Amino acid sequence: MSEPVVFTYPIDGNNFTSAGGASVAVKQNLRALGFPDDVVRRVSIAMYEGEINMVIHAHGGTATVTVGEDEITIVLADRGPGIADVERAMQEGYYTAPDNIRALGFGAGMGLPNMRRYTDEMRIDSVVGTGTTVTMKVRIPEEGA
Amino acid sequence: MKSARQRPSRPANPPDPAAAYRHSVAIDGEKCRGCTHCLAHCPTQAIRVRGGKARINPALCIDCGECIRRCPHQAKKAVFDKLSDLPKEKIHRIALPAPSLYGQFDRLSDVDYVLQGLLELGFDGVYEVAKAAEIVTAYTRRYLARTDIPRPVISSACPTVSRLISLRFPSLCRCIIPILPPIELASRAARIEAAKAHPDWDPASIATVFISPCPAKASYVKNALYGEKSDVDAVLSMSEVYFALLNVIHPGTTPTIQSQTGMIGMGWASTGGESSALLNDRYLAADGIENVIHVLDQMETGDFRTLEFVELNACPAGCVGGAATVENPYLARVRLQALRRYLPVARQYLPRGGAVPKKVRFAKPIEPKPILLAASRLEAMKKMQAIEKILPTLPGLDCGSCGAPTCRAFAQDLVEGTVQMDDCIVRLRESVAAQKSAEITESAPKESQ
Numbered sequence: 001m002s003e004p005v006v007f008t009y010p011i012d013g014n015n016f017t018s019a020g021g022a023s024v025a026v027k028q029n030l031r032a033l034g035f036p037d038d039v040v041r042r043v044s045i046a047m048y049e050g051e052i053n054m055v056i057h058a059h060g061g062t063a064t065v066t067v068g069e070d071e072i073t074i075v076l077a078d079r080g081p082g083i084a085d086v087e088r089a090m091q092e093g094y095y096t097a098p099d100n101i102r103a104l105g106f107g108a109g110m111g112l113p114n115m116r117r118y119t120d121e122m123r124i125d126s127v128v129g130t131g132t133t134v135t136m137k138v139r140i141p142e143e144g145a
Numbered sequence: 146m147k148s149a150r151q152r153p154s155r156p157a158n159p160p161d162p163a164a165a166y167r168h169s170v171a172i173d174g175e176k177c178r179g180c181t182h183c184l185a186h187c188p189t190q191a192i193r194v195r196g197g198k199a200r201i202n203p204a205l206c207i208d209c210g211e212c213i214r215r216c217p218h219q220a221k222k223a224v225f226d227k228l229s230d231l232p233k234e235k236i237h238r239i240a241l242p243a244p245s246l247y248g249q250f251d252r253l254s255d256v257d258y259v260l261q262g263l264l265e266l267g268f269d270g271v272y273e274v275a276k277a278a279e280i281v282t283a284y285t286r287r288y289l290a291r292t293d294i295p296r297p298v299i300s301s302a303c304p305t306v307s308r309l310i311s312l313r314f315p316s317l318c319r320c321i322i323p324i325l326p327p328i329e330l331a332s333r334a335a336r337i338e339a340a341k342a343h344p345d346w347d348p349a350s351i352a353t354v355f356i357s358p359c360p361a362k363a364s365y366v367k368n369a370l371y372g373e374k375s376d377v378d379a380v381l382s383m384s385e386v387y388f389a390l391l392n393v394i395h396p397g398t399t400p401t402i403q404s405q406t407g408m409i410g411m412g413w414a415s416t417g418g419e420s421s422a423l424l425n426d427r428y429l430a431a432d433g434i435e436n437v438i439h440v441l442d443q444m445e446t447g448d449f450r451t452l453e454f455v456e457l458n459a460c461p462a463g464c465v466g467g468a469a470t471v472e473n474p475y476l477a478r479v480r481l482q483a484l485r486r487y488l489p490v491a492r493q494y495l496p497r498g499g500a501v502p503k504k505v506r507f508a509k510p511i512e513p514k515p516i517l518l519a520a521s522r523l524e525a526m527k528k529m530q531a532i533e534k535i536l537p538t539l540p541g542l543d544c545g546s547c548g549a550p551t552c553r554a555f556a557q558d559l560v561e562g563t564v565q566m567d568d569c570i571v572r573l574r575e576s577v578a579a580q581k582s583a584e585i586t587e588s589a590p591k592e593s594q
């Protein structure tokens with residue numbers, strides 16, 4: 001049993017063009033570690049969605065990815081406006097993104113539902129006016145399973 | 146970015162990406178001055194400067210030629226074949242010019258002059274790769290009509306891109322169209338055509354010689370990238386052939402040979418040509434290695450699901466921008482447009498519908514060969530752990546003066562044991578400075594306290 005590897009990335013809320021960069025870095029690291037494609041894919045999609053949300057809706061924050069032997073935990077923490085009705089935000093098609101962002105193809109209200117779909121566990125802790133922390137876990141299937 | 150289909154997980158590949166890949170980009174040790182210009186531009190971080198000379202890690206090199214373009218001392222070279230290297234019995238040589246060759250010449254009114262020039266240079270025949278490209282286009286349309294294929298389909302024409310995908314985007318290997326690239330079909334067809342035209346030739350005496358815009362195609366021929374040995378016998382540098390052709394092209398004369406390509410075949414020389422020929426507007430065409438990597442990253446995250454076809458070329462503007470071309474890629478593209486202008490849309494046809502025959506398909510699918518940190522995940526985790534520990538102690542400048550492209554790459558090299566901490570000159574200088582100031586404070590009289 002080895003200690004988990006922890007990657008931390010500051011997510012810059014003022015730089016929309018670099019949004020998504022942390023998920024790409026995580027993808028490369030997971031691949032170098034030899035994780036199966038499916039795990040790499042699920043983590044990078046879920047993290048990408050969360051990372052973009054932090055930039056669009058919450059002026060950035062911090063992403064921490066903890067890679068253990070049997071699970072990968074992604075924690076996305078921001079000090080943005082918070083989500084008033086988490087249950088509603090989780091519904092497909094619910095969005096509050098402004099039009100200029102939607103014109104880029106974001107803001108379909110599919111981010112949070114996708115994050116849930118691609119992870120084994122997901123939890124949102126949000127306080128309006130204080131910020132949001134999204135915690136997601138992807139379990140690693142047994143080798144050969 | 147949106148929902149990508151889920152697939153069963155595949156076990157990681159055995160870690161042998163080096164597997165004796167034979168490259169066509171090499172360093173000239175005499176000329177290399179260890180200046181680190183190439184480091185930051187290598188898209189796979191394959192280069193290190195050690196002992197004052199650059200070195201390329203063959204396991205990571207994708208033969209893109211980026212370092213050849215960047216080196217201010219011409220110390221990176223593309224390695225091609227020479228006609229004199231061909232086995233003695235191969236006395237009948239058929240030239241396979243890439244369509245980008247036609248864009249190299251100023252004031253060329255007709256492609257036929259170039260083909261005639263090749264005959265003047267001593268080739269016994271010419272088979273245009275552009276002609277084979279039209280056949281690939283026709284098969285690609287058939288392939289895209291299938292409903293059971295992974296989409297979007299990625300072109301297999303640029304070997305740099307195919308190798309990049311297998312190393313860095315292994316999950317996308319399945320999207321690469323399993324149809325052989327034009328160079329390969331051209332070689333096979335040329336051989337058959339020559340044997341028919343010259344029944345007196347011994348088939349073993351025929352050699353096909355590709356005139357290449359890039360070192361990547363030379364590597365393609367050496368490495369059985371698509372599962373079996375290439376049919377091409379030799380690959381020559383386009384720039385060498387270009388200079389030889391300049392002496393033998395005579396615009397006043399009447400060529401005896403006629404080009405057999407249309408607009409579509411010639412279009413393959415620059416980005417967008419291959420995809421626009423599919424007559425399907427759901428495509429993306431990108432070029433330049435940075436852009437290519439960006440697109441592949443997005444594709445892996447599930448973007449572009451509605452696209453049918455993705456054409457990616459490692460070189461700026463496409464093959465006209467290959468590292469062995471002579472002319473500026475954008476000028477070459479304009480010239481090709483002029484040459485294409487009065488050509489029929491295509492000269493090679495296939496009936497619509499129908500299957501893609503086995504003879505034009507890959508012998509084996511492209512294998513995912515991800516670059517692993519270590520053979521076992523446990524070992525890899527330990528290394529990654531060590532890298533992450535070292536990283537915050539480095540200056541974070543990614544300046545390259547240590548001979549590694551980034552601080553992270555340097556940290557990895559440290560963990561691998563190939564460098565020492567003091568090779569980071571910036572850190573060394575900082576610690577010397579800190580030591581000095583510590584000495585000064587210690588030796589200074591402590592009156593102020």
Ligand SMILES: Nc1ncnc2c1ncn2[C@@H]1O[C@H](COP(=O)(O)OP(=O)(O)OP(=O)(O)O)[C@@H](O)[C@H]1O
Pocket residue numbers: 049053054056057058078080081082083089090094095096097105106107108109110111112113132
């Ligand atoms: N980190 C966050 N801070 C504040 N609000 C958030 C955050 N993440 C999501 N939300 C809210 O939840 C809504 C739904 O998020 P979701 O990611 O599902 O859709 P979207 O971001 O609007 O569009 P899409 O992800 O499809 O581009 C958002 O419109 C936003 O109002």
Ligand code: SF4
Pocket residue numbers: 209302303304305306358359360361362458459460463464465466467468
């Ligand atoms: S884009 Fe064309 S010229 Fe450039 S590496 Fe790929 S095949 Fe060669």
Ligand SMILES: [Mg+2]
Pocket residue numbers: 049052053107110111112
């Ligand atoms: Mg979102």
